[in-house]
Amino acid sequence: MRFDPEFWKELSRTDFEGAWHRGPEVLSRPSLAATYPRKGFRRAAPHPIAETIQRLREVYLSMGFDEARVPLMIEEADVYRQFGPEASAVLDRVFYLGGLPRPNVGISDRQAEEIMGIIRAENDSYAVPPEEVKEKLQQTFHAYKKATIDGDELSHEIAADLGIDDALVVHILDSIFPEFRDLAPESSRTTLRSHMTSGWFLSLGAMWEHYPRPICLFSIDRCFRREQEEGPTRLMTYHSASCVLAGEEITIEDGKAVSEALLSAFGFEDFEFRPDEKRSKYYIPDTQTEVYARHPEIGWVEVATFGMYSPSALGEYGIGVPVMNLGLGVERLAMILYQADDVRKLTHPQFFPRTLTDREIAAAITLREEAQSPEGRALVEAIMATATANAAAEGPCSFLAFEGEVGGRRLRVFVEEPEENSRLCGPATFNEVFVQDGRVLGVPDTEKFADVRANGAPTGISYLMAAANLAAARIEEAARCGEAASVQVKMAKTPSDVNLRIPDWTMRYITDNKRKVDVRGPVFLTVRGEIGE
Numbered sequence: 166m167r168f169d170p171e172f173w174k175e176l177s178r179t180d181f182e183g184a185w186h187r188g189p190e191v192l193s194r195p196s197l198a199a200t201y202p203r204k205g206f207r208r209a210a211p212h213p214i215a216e217t218i219q220r221l222r223e224v225y226l227s228m229g230f231d232e233a234r235v236p237l238m239i240e241e242a243d244v245y246r247q248f249g250p251e252a253s254a255v256l257d258r259v260f261y262l263g264g265l266p267r268p269n270v271g272i273s274d275r276q277a278e279e280i281m282g283i284i285r286a287e288n289d290s291y292a293v294p295p296e297e298v299k300e301k302l303q304q305t306f307h308a309y310k311k312a313t314i315d316g317d318e319l320s321h322e323i324a325a326d327l328g329i330d331d332a333l334v335v336h337i338l339d340s341i342f343p344e345f346r347d348l349a350p351e352s353s354r355t356t357l358r359s360h361m362t363s364g365w366f367l368s369l370g371a372m373w374e375h376y377p378r379p380i381c382l383f384s385i386d387r388c389f390r391r392e393q394e395e396g397p398t399r400l401m402t403y404h405s406a407s408c409v410l411a412g413e414e415i416t417i418e419d420g421k422a423v424s425e426a427l428l429s430a431f432g433f434e435d436f437e438f439r440p441d442e443k444r445s446k447y448y449i450p451d452t453q454t455e456v457y458a459r460h461p462e463i464g465w466v467e468v469a470t471f472g473m474y475s476p477s478a479l480g481e482y483g484i485g486v487p488v489m490n491l492g493l494g495v496e497r498l499a500m501i502l503y504q505a506d507d508v509r510k511l512t513h514p515q516f517f518p519r520t521l522t523d524r525e526i527a528a529a530i531t532l533r534e535e536a537q538s539p540e541g542r543a544l545v546e547a548i549m550a551t552a553t554a555n556a557a558a559e560g561p562c563s564f565l566a567f568e569g570e571v572g573g574r575r576l577r578v579f580v581e582e583p584e585e586n587s588r589l590c591g592p593a594t595f596n597e598v599f600v601q602d603g604r605v606l607g608v609p610d611t612e613k614f615a616d617v618r619a620n621g622a623p624t625g626i627s628y629l630m631a632a633a634n635l636a637a638a639r640i641e642e643a644a645r646c647g648e649a650a651s652v653q654v655k656m657a658k659t660p661s662d663v664n665l666r667i668p669d670w671t672m673r674y675i676t677d678n679k680r681k682v683d684v685r686g687p688v689f690l691t692v693r694g695e696i697g698e
Contacts, residue, residue, distance in 0.1 A: 593686025
């Protein structure tokens with residue numbers, strides 16, 4: 166069997182092109198946008214590891230490999246069968262499975278009386294005699310010891326036997342039977358696999374005589390390794406993308422062909438095959454090979470290892486044909502594709518300080534109150550247009566902005582300034598909200614703030630827009646109740662003063678990084694609505 170790497174190189178330029186760095190995209194979805202008119206919809210982001218696994222699955226399946234699930238729990242004896250003298254060193258790095266033993270619990274007469282005291286304190290009319298309580302408990306504990314009752318069913322079974330509440334049973338077990346509280350786990354001889362190889366030997370031993378050959382299988386699943394500590398390139402649990410080819414004609418050349426075909430789909434171009442000096446005992450000597458691939462953006466990196474399984478190791482499972490195995494670390498590949506420098510951050514970003522771009526902060530900023538109806542949104546536009554057209558008018562002054570029906574009521578809405586020596590719109594009314602270097606800034610269109618407006622991320626919100634929405638929302642609500650309303654936005658000191666909402670998670674990022682929110686400014690915009698005849 167041979168795989169054509171040129172085919173996969175061509176495929177990488179088409180089907181898989183750009184798959185790794187698309188990032189969030191704002192999509193237009195009319196049905197949803199009608200429900201949430203303020204914002205577009207961000208395309209949900211897959212986890213980098215899950216995305217890498219999915220792409221690997223697609224490539225393996227397209228190459229003709231069937232997907233398999235191989236055993237996760239490996240007996241210690243199988244590790245010795247596979248690794249031979251090397252097994253002791255391998256077992257030093259595996260996790261053994263353990264569990265809590267089931268105690269043999271006896272019940273004395275004194276304990277039975279204590280149990281009755283607890284029960285009667287909660288149930289004055291409890292009439293079951295102590296000897297019957299003792300007998301029922303002994304039977305239940307015996308069933309638990311024999312594993313006919315599971316541990317998570319014990320409290321419920323006792324409660325049912327004695328006719329008492331589950332919570333009371335928990336109190337009895339904790340206070341009278343320290344055997345349960347003092348249990349310590351005991352280890353078995355079963356391990357969690359540290360290599361996919363462990364599962365492949367077991368699987369191929371069961372199937373090689375019963376399936377047409379060559380057998381082409383892949384599995385992408387977790388492995389576990391008892392590292393002394395995790396680091397930027399090392400986790401205690403990781404994913405291996407592993408495959409096997411089993412058949413009479415399989416050679417080490419198939420490993421090279423599969424490597425090139427697999428990695429070509431991810432944009433890697435040139436390949437080098439270098440002897441792996443680790444030389445695991447389950448491989449034929451001098452066949453264990455490291456794959457180095459050159460990515461056009463990253464350069465040369467080690468991405469996989471392959472080799473031919475040793476006939477002596479195969480013989481332990483009665484496998485009578487040559488087997489090539491290739492293993493690829495998913496996290497390593499994902500680090501390369503996402504240009505990450507710490508696998509811990511790539512895998513578990515929730516445990517590390519989050520970085521928000523200016524655009525992400527800007528997208529998170531919304532209005533606290535908005536008009537809800539089409540008439541209310543038309544009112545917003547009318548208020549903004551009237552305020553803009555008459556911004557410099559001296560007070561006292563009043564301008565009719567809207568006349569029509571809102572909330573089932575005839576309504577007239579005015580933009581006005583009731584005080585003398587004041588203009589209709591305050592100096593900050595036309596400020597717009599931008600985010601630059603993590604700072605949320607409300608700035609006017611002046612030379613002083615040209616850099617913020619040119620290089621900051623716009624929110625698309627001006628103070629006028631925010632104030633108009635606040636006024637329209639409250640006038641709209643008052644109109645439904647048949648009431649007039651007047652709304653005035655005065656001096657803005659905080660986001661809420663100008664009807665801005667900054668989510669708490671965004672504010673946490675801003676404060677944690679010692680950035681600021683500065684939306685101060687004199688707005689002094691008054692909007693009044695009156696019910697018409």
